[in-house]
Amino acid sequence: MxxxxxxxxxxxxxxxxxxxxxxxxxxxxxxxxxxxxxxxxxxxxxxxxxxxxxxxxxxxxxxxxxxxxxxxxxxxxxxxxxxxxxxxxxxxxxxxxxEMYLPKIVTPRIIDQRIKNQQGLFMLIPIDFDPDPNPKPDLDPEVKTKKRRNRIQSRINTLLYTNKENEAVAFTIPCCMKEKIRKELSNIGISKSFIYPDATHYAEDIADSYLN
Structure with a gap:
């Protein structure tokens, strides 16, 4: 539009x-x-x-x-x-x-091989509005921005795995495990060229196979 x-x-x-x-x-x-x-x-x-x-x-x-x-x-x-x-x-x-108030997980249209391989999802962020019918005009801009961010985040959290305090739970992959995970993924066919199927990443995969 x-x-x-x-x-x-x-x-x-x-x-x-x-x-x-x-x-x-x-x-x-x-x-x-x-x-x-x-x-x-x-x-x-x-x-x-x-x-x-x-x-x-x-x-x-x-x-x-x-x-x-x-x-x-x-x-x-x-x-x-x-x-x-x-x-x-x-x-x-x-x-x-x-529905414009609610966040959503969106499946993209499959328009090329990259999107098909990635099997990715997108988050549609909702439109924000102030639920207070009589907002204070003299409210500090930073406070107003923080309240707005918190409103949006609380709605996004409905799609996330949260704790009892309604905070999103993060899962951290230790740095020392990344190389091992990459090799395991490569063994089942998931590599750079699978995620980004173009000549550059195919060449990088070939070069990595000789280095490793």
């Missing part, structure tokens, strides 16, 4: 969050994220089966329905749909903006 469209889409996501935060201000936050999209999809299902729209108006869910409709009908969102279709083909035009 163009930078202008990308910024416009983020604004639409933020606008959605602001509306949803007001609607769920008195509710538990777990319910806030869990129920919103389910209620929206249930109401879409009811509309498709021509249930009484009066019933929907009678319940608070109509407010959520309007928030989602406004988001999905916004011009930046529609432009995002077009960008996705160019890459992935047709799909249902119902993006869940709540």
């Amino acid at each position: 163009k930078r202008k469209d990308s910024k416009g889409f983020i604004k639409e996501v933020m606008k959605f969050y602001e509306g949803l935060s007001k609607y769920y201000s008195a509710k538990n936050q777990k319910v806030y994220w869990k129920d919103a999209y389910e209620e929206y999809l249930q109401n879409l299902h009811r509309q498709q089966h021509k249930c009484s729209f009066k019933d929907i108006c009678m319940c608070n869910t109509k407010k959520i329905l309007n928030l989602y409709d406004d988001f999905n009908n916004a011009i930046p969102t529609i432009r995002l749909y077009h960008a996705i279709e160019r890459d992935s083909g047709n799909f249902d035009h119902i993006i869940n903006p709540v």
Whole structure:
């Protein structure tokens, strides 16, 4: 997407969050994220089966329905749909903006041998927003940045192996073991040229075989 469209889409996501935060201000936050999209999809299902729209108006869910409709009908969102279709083909035009809040592990498209061999995954970092409806304008920039970093990290930690303090657990490979691990990997065919299948790394593997 163009930078202008990308910024416009983020604004639409933020606008959605602001509306949803007001609607769920008195509710538990777990319910806030869990129920919103389910209620929206249930109401879409009811509309498709021509249930009484009066019933929907009678319940608070109509407010959520309007928030989602406004988001999905916004011009930046529609432009995002077009960008996705160019890459992935047709799909249902119902993006869940709540998903923009959550981190994800993404599998890349297999477009060349290197990506196929690496079998790598990517992390999609979520959009950040301040959950405080009345943030302090005089807050120190460093404190504000630290709070923002902590908010994002706490969400990323949901994908990681963490301890009781919700801190990511790191596994350190001792330096003295690296050479042994490389040789074991090489014995099963995983070498530089496997990870980076190009002429330069093939040549390096051949040279290493003579050195070792």
